[in-house]
Amino acid sequence: MFKTRFIKMVVGTCLVLVGTQFYAGASETTADDSKINRVLDDLHDAASKAQKDRYLALFTEDGVFMGTDDWERWTRPDEFDAYVETGFNKGGWTYFPVERHIQYSPDGNTAWFDEITESPKWGRFRGTGVLIRHADNWKVAHYALSFLVPNEAWEQVSKMSTKAFETRKNK
Structure with missing residues (x-):
């Protein structure tokens, strides 16, 4: 158990350092880009360490988290905070950023992003969101x-997904 956590910690630290270099090397990086990258990197780091208070502090008081299933829409504070507590009691979740893009509203007080993350357990995902x-x-x-579903796997995944939703509907 200790060995596994140690390995995760070392791999995570290396990936964060590589990600930091990737972001630092991007052209036209603004101070706000750096702050937003830090918030999102901290979000992933807190989740991988199951640090509930640190993780939730990065969200607005009325934040929303959308999971991968159709019913997974959690609002703060009640639903999402409870979900996070349950997940973090099981050890949290680990996603490492691979690529990230940030854009801003004209007044500069709202930003939206999309990122590709990778989970050692589950593979690649896309995270999208809004920061205030x-x-x-x-x-x-x-x-x-x-x-993220590669186009060449889409038909097979779609069939499995359709079957799962039909099974749910018939229960």
Whole structure:
């Protein structure tokens, strides 16, 4: 158990450092880009360490998290905070950022992003979301997680998905 956690920690640290270099090397990086990258990297780091208070503090008080299943829409504080507590009691979840893009509203107080993350356990995902500026800080107001399905696997995945939804409907 200790060995597994240690390995996860070392791999996670390496990937965060590589990701930091990737983001630092991007052209036209603004101070707000750096702050938003830090918030999102901290979000993933807190989740991988199951640090509930640190994780939830990165969301707005009325934030929303969208999971990968059709019924997974959790609002703060009640639904999402309870979901996080349950998940973190099981050890949290680990997603490492691979690529990220950030855009801003004209007034500069709202940002939206899309990122590709990778989970050692589950593979690649796309995270999309919205951040709101609070004083000089950014907070996540909305985060949506979706599976990435390669086009060549789409037909097979679609059939499995359709079957699962039909099975649910017939229960």
